[in-house]
Amino acid sequence: MKSLIAHRTSIELKMEITRSWREQKVMLKQRFSNLCDMDFEFKEGKREGMLEKLSLKLNKSRKELELLFAELQTY
Numbered sequence: 197m198k199s200l201i202a203h204r205t206s207i208e209l210k211m212e213i214t215r216s217w218r219e220q221k222v223m224l225k226q227r228f229s230n231l232c233d234m235d236f237e238f239k240e241g242k243r244e245g246m247l248e249k250l251s252l253k254l255n256k257s258r259k260e261l262e263l264l265f266a267e268l269q270t271y
Contacts (some may be wrong), residue, residue: 220268228254 215223221236235253238246251261 215268215271220265223268223271224264230254 221233224236225231225233230253231250235250236246247258247261250256251258254261256264
């Protein structure tokens, strides 16, 4: 029974990621009017730099930014 619960929980966690990157960008731009498409641009391997810029522009810590992205998955 315990392994069944653990398995179910891992499946539920995987299913929580339902929003595409494009959807998340749109939702963030709607929520924060100071964001534009250029704020989400990054080259392969440079995602961290983009996240740092978003943190600065939104005046949010990295942890707050991660929570914000997690929150977008719930809509």
